[in-house]
Amino acid sequence: MKPDIRNLDFNLLKALDALLDERSVTRAAERLALTQPAVSGMLNRLRDSFDDPLFVRAQRGIVPTPRAQQLAGPVKQLLSDIESMLRPQAFDPALADLTFTIAATDYALKAVVVPFIHRLRPLAPNVRVAVRGVDQQTLVTQFEDGTVDLALLTPETLPAGLHSQQLFEESYVCLLREGHPQARAERFTLEVFCALDHVLVSMAGNAFHGVTDDALARVGRSRRVVTSVSSFLILPELLADSDLIAVVPRRLAQHASGLSSLEPPLAIPGFCKTMAWHGRTHSDAGQQWLRALLADTCALTPTH
Structure with a gap:
């Protein structure tokens, strides 16, 4: 029978990895926090998927077949890759190489962007900042297609559906x-x-x-x-x-x-200055760091 990838899932691969390491259904069940019958059932599904016994009983536990031994390395690598993909992305500003695009008026350019860049350069020397004018008619589209990452606006001009954070009150x-x-x-x-x-x-x-x-x-x-x-x-x-x-x-x-x-x-x-961003970049680690630095810069900028 030809193996069918549709019959495999992440939990089955984790079970196979545990069985290969533990050479025991009982110990594999303990490691996975499952019952022994549940792991036995998963082993049966694995046997059907790979059309191979995978493990045979031995005097002490179970031993892998040649097919199971061939799978050991690729399965462990695949699980590692999946876990890396699911793990929150780490962001190191000193090593980051990206472009951050800000939409701003000339007021925000002077009052916000200039001090922000002065703070940014020593911390993230390879992060490039692109500044463009605010176009209210196309701003949402620019957020959606990635041509704008952050906009500096007032609450009155903030389009619906964006994330936002107040930066400061201006007088x-x-x-x-x-x-x-x-x-x-x-x-x-x-x-x-x-x-x-x-x-x-x-x-x-x-x-x-x-x-x-x-x-x-x-x-x-x-x-x-x-x-x-x-x-x-x-x-x-x-x-x-x-x-x-x-x-x-x-x-x-x-x-x-x-x-x-x-x-x-x-x-x-006076008026309130607000930064706005799209849900597309809301959870991105680099964008989160840059937004936090910009907000912190505004909070530290003297107004006397």
């Missing part, structure tokens, strides 16, 4: 050049704030109204926004050579060389 400060008349003023009043010329960062690149304007409207005031840009990256140059002022996230202001920051003269609601 706003006013940013202006160091020699600005208000940089050394004793008081920064709401009246002065509203009278200054403002720069607004709008992702659309054409809006002159933002969360600061909503906060002003709630107290019956307004400001004069004279410039709207689509990126935070241009702000330092705009502010450095003018008396313009900008309301910016605190984590960006702390890295602005040659500029001063002031607390806003009114309450401006």
Whole structure:
């Protein structure tokens, strides 16, 4: 009879391995935590599958047939391979060689990705980080096909069905050049704030109204926004050579060389920065380590 692989399963192979090692049905049953009749039944199934007696009775226990002896090495190797496959994958960042793709806005690039890479490089020198812009229309598809591993978002823009973790709460400060008349003023009043010329960062690149304007409207005031840009990256140059002022996230202001920051003269609601990832990489050991390092980096980044 031709052996049929469909009649074999992992437990039968474990039984065969135990019988080959123990040369006793009783001892094999003890090793497998099974009853002796159960192991005898498994041996009968093995005999049918391999069309060979496999073991014959001897004065002390059982002895393998030549066919069983031929199977001993391959079975042990196969069991070892299966157990290795089922064992959680170990991850050594010092030896890891992979690419980690992050979708981020320019704000998250400066506030999150830059300090993350500074932490990552000494720990995992062969891990490459690729950064791409956030495309809300195709983000889920990018997660599914593996072109994005992690996205830095706000809860309001988080697509349904993704895993997520809050990284930090962000607040706003006013940013202006160091020699600005208000940089050394004793008081920064709401009246002065509203009278200054403002720069607004709008992702659309054409809006002159933002969360600061909503906060002003709630107290019956307004400001004069004279410039709207689509990126935070241009702000330092705009502010450095003018008396313009900008309301910016605190984590960006702390890295602005040659500029001063002031607390806003009114309450401006901040926002939450969140990282999101797909179920496809949720249990991957390397991805778990990278996500933990990124979250830890955000927690350690000073915000003063």
